[in-house]
Amino acid sequence: MSLDHYFIQLANHKLKKTPKRIEILRVMNSKNTYFSPQELWAMLKEKFQKIGLPTVYRILQQFQEIGIVASIQKEDNQLYYFLCSIKHSHHHFICRKCKKVSCVEYCDFEQIKKSVEEQLQSKAETHFLQIEGLCKDCLES
Amino acid sequence: MSLDHYFIQLANHKLKKTPKRIEILRVMNSKNTYFSPQELWAMLKEKFQKIGLPTVYRILQQFQEIGIVASIQKEDNQLYYFLCSIKHSHHHFICRKCKKVSCVEYCDFEQIKKSVEEQLQSKAETHFLQIEGLCKDCLES
DNA sequence: TTGTAAACGAAAATCATTTTCATTTAGAAT
DNA sequence: ATTCTAAATGAAAATGATTTTCGTTTACAA
Ligand SMILES: [Mn+2]
Ligand SMILES: [Mn+2]
Ligand SMILES: [Zn+2]
Ligand SMILES: [Zn+2]
Numbered sequence A, B: 001m002s003l004d005h006y007f008i009q010l011a012n013h014k015l016k017k018t019p020k021r022i023e024i025l026r027v028m029n030s031k032n033t034y035f036s037p038q039e040l041w042a043m044l045k046e047k048f049q050k051i052g053l054p055t056v057y058r059i060l061q062q063f064q065e066i067g068i069v070a071s072i073q074k075e076d077n078q079l080y081y082f083l084c085s086i087k088h089s090h091h092h093f094i095c096r097k098c099k100k101v102s103c104v105e106y107c108d109f110e111q112i113k114k115s116v117e118e119q120l121q122s123k124a125e126t127h128f129l130q131i132e133g134l135c136k137d138c139l140e141s
Numbered sequence C: 001t002t003g004t005a006a007a008c009g010a011a012a013a014t015c016a017t018t019t020t021c022a023t024t025t026a027g028a029a030t
Numbered sequence D: 001a002t003t004c005t006a007a008a009t010g011a012a013a014a015t016g017a018t019t020t021t022c023g024t025t026t027a028c029a030a
Helices: A003-012 A019-030 A037-045 A053-065 A109-120 A136-140 B003-012 B019-030 B037-045 B053-065 B109-120 B136-140
Strands: A069-072 A080-083 A091-095 A101-104 A123-134 B069-072 B080-083 B091-095 B101-104 B123-134
Touching (some): A003 A019, A019 A053, A019 A080, A037 A053, A053 A080, A069 A091, A101 B109, A109 B101, A109 B123, A123 B109, B003 B019, B019 B037, B019 B053, B019 B080, B037 B053, B053 B080
Parallel strands (some): B091 B123
16 A cells, blocks of 8 residues: 555644654555564664654554554564554454464354354444464465 | 362362462352453452462463463453363353353354455464453343 | 472562653644 | 744653562472
């Protein structure tokens, strides 16, 4: 996706187009993988003489708030973000080898919802689904 | 479920049947809700004059390793555990009001797996699904 | 009853994440 | 182009959950 798309979102939410934000977007947009704040920080330190880790955390949080990044859940309970501008509820496929993240729009939750509600007599309101495996590229290599 | 079931698992894995372990099992077995280590610690402090937080963390980890507790994922990225002895892959329904956790054995993942693998030409290996809503009791009250 | 590995508590360490606050900067207004 | 100001940032410290260390205690088998 074009960086301009993200710049427009920044403007829409009155977030300034700063060098740090631009670089984070550039790095994240160069690969479709998820990143930890520390990883991004390490990459940004190669380009900027001064760059604080809190800045990275802040920017990622803001990007999540304005809906251009999403986070994934890992066993280590740390924060991982990736670019995702889809607004409606959907899910993610994550390659366990290369960390690539792909959006999964298809999900027939109705069956499970129905089963849960019947068996437990409860109301299923939301669901979180994350799929892991090997992506096309990693399967081939 | 009877506490004896858990005591047998302790014995099977050569874990001693200590007062702290017994009490954690008793507390967790008294409600079908999830607990944070800190919550359990607070409850245990009422019964024991001396009880360290690391003990609670250690016991919960061990219980997870021997397959009598499982953990849930929350937005705050902290650890939450609940009693669950089901060995095979399944999912959980969590009541957002009372924190009750129910196991969900039904899941037709084949459809999504097929869709993902076709569209992304990837291999879907594992999936994590967590359902949130209101349980029977909380719906009624 | 005794021996011993396992369990435990206290204290400190670790480490990811957040807060504080003084300084700098993007971008709008002039 | 210059000025102004709220937003953005860095440095340092704080926070808070979780883990490690290590000396003492305990479960339980012999
Ligand atoms: Mn879904
Ligand atoms: Mn499933
Ligand atoms: Zn891959
Ligand atoms: Zn409930």
